[in-house]
Amino acid sequence: KEKPMQGEVIAVGPGKRLESGETAKMSVKVGDKVLFTKYAPDEVEVDDEEYLVIEEEKILAIVRD
Structure with missing residues (x-):
């Protein structure tokens, strides 16, 4: 078993669009530390910097002090 x-x-983005047309509130905020599997993120490059983009549903846990 692999470690997260x-x-x-x-x-963070604005949140997921619900079937009702409303936007769901995000559970994560800038500065949060999160756990995820190595297969969850998509790798993107912006201005020669590499970033991982992860859908909120694929975050395993938010680590808060």
Whole structure:
């Protein structure tokens, strides 16, 4: 069994669009440390910097002090 990966949230989107047309409130916020599997994120490059993009549903846990 593989250990989860850990990362820090540096940006969040507006939230998932619900069937009702409303936007669901995000559970994570900038600065949160999160755990996720290595298969969860998509790798993207912006201005020669690599980032991981993860759907909120794929986050295993939020680690808060």
